Amino acid sequence: MSGPVPVPGTMKQASAAQDTSPASPPASPPAQPPVLWIFGYGSLVWRPDFACSDSHVGFVRGYSRRSCQGDTFHRGSDKMPGRVVTLLEDHEGCTWGVAYQVRDEQVSEALKYLHVREAELGGYDTKEVTFCPQDTPDQPLKALAYVATPQNPGYLGPALEGAIATQILACQGFSGHNLEYLLRLADFMQLCGPQARDEHLAAIVDAVGTMLPCFCPTKQALGLV
Ligand SMILES: N[C@@H](CCC(=O)N[C@@H](CS)C(=O)NCC(=O)O)C(=O)O
Numbered sequence: 001m002s003g004p005v006p007v008p009g010t011m012k013q014a015s016a017a018q019d020t021s022p023a024s025p026p027a028s029p030p031a032q033p034p035v036l037w038i039f040g041y042g043s044l045v046w047r048p049d050f051a052c053s054d055s056h057v058g059f060v061r062g063y064s065r066r067s068c069q070g071d072t073f074h075r076g077s078d079k080m081p082g083r084v085v086t087l088l089e090d091h092e093g094c095t096w097g098v099a100y101q102v103r104d105e106q107v108s109e110a111l112k113y114l115h116v117r118e119a120e121l122g123g124y125d126t127k128e129v130t131f132c133p134q135d136t137p138d139q140p141l142k143a144l145a146y147v148a149t150p151q152n153p154g155y156l157g158p159a160l161e162g163a164i165a166t167q168i169l170a171c172q173g174f175s176g177h178n179l180e181y182l183l184r185l186a187d188f189m190q191l192c193g194p195q196a197r198d199e200h201l202a203a204i205v206d207a208v209g210t211m212l213p214c215f216c217p218t219k220q221a222l223g224l225v
Pocket residue numbers: 039040041042043044045047071074075084085086117118121122123124145146147175181
C-alpha cells in the first residue's frame with residue numbers, strides 16, 4: 001500500500017536482439033484504494049501536512065509507543081540524532097493517536113508525501129493496524145501506520161527516560177527542536193484524557209522538567225536579582 005509508484009518508461013525494456021516477442025504493455029501502477037485510513041501516533045497527530053477528508057481520535061491495541069527511533073533530519077542531525085517515536089509490538093499495549101481518512105486523489109498524494117517524510121527521511125516502514133475510534137471502539141477500521149522497526153539503520157532502541165530526556169533537550173533538526181516534538185505530542189495526549197495516559201511519554205516529560213532549570217537558569221541563579 002506504500003512506496004513509490006513506478007514511473008512508466010522507467011521499466012526495463014526487453015532488448016530486440018534477445019527477445020522477438022512483442023513487448024508486453026508496461027505494467028500499470030499498483031491500484032490504490034479509493035479510501036485509506038492513515039494512523040498517526042507521533043508528529044502526525046499534530047502535523048499531518050497532507051489533505052484528508054475526515055479524522056478520528058482513537059487507539060490501536062497490541063502496540064506501545066516508545067521513543068526508540070533516531071532522527072538525523074527532522075529533529076536531529078548526523079552528529080546529534082534526535083529521538084522520535086515508533087510502535088513496538090506489545091500484547092498488552094494500547095497507543096492513542098489520530099486516524100486520517102484520505103479519499104480518491106488524496107490517497108496517492110498522501111502516500112507520496114509520507115513516503116518521503118516518513119520512509120526516505122525517517123526510516124519508517126508501513127504496517128497495517130486495526131484502529132478503534134474513541135467514539136465507536138466497537139467499529140474498528142483497518143489503517144496504515146508508519147513504524148520504525150529495529151532493522152532500520154536509524155533505530156536506537158529502548159533507553160531510560162532520563163537518558164532520552166537528555167538527548168531530546170540537546171537535539172534539533174530541519175523541522176525544529178526535539179523538545180517541541182515531545183511537548184506537542186504530550187499536549188495531544190493531554191487532550192485525549194486520562195484513559196489515554198502514556199506512562200513512557202509522561203516519564204520523559206517529567207525528566208525534562210527536572211532538567212530544564214539547568215538549561216534555563218532563573219534570574220537568581222544568574223545573579224540578576
Ligand atoms: N510515524 C509516526 C511518527 C512520525 C514521526 O514523528 N516521524 C518523523 C520522522 S523522523 C516526522 O515526521 N517528524 C516531523 C517533525 O518532527 O515535525 C506517526 O505516525 O506520527
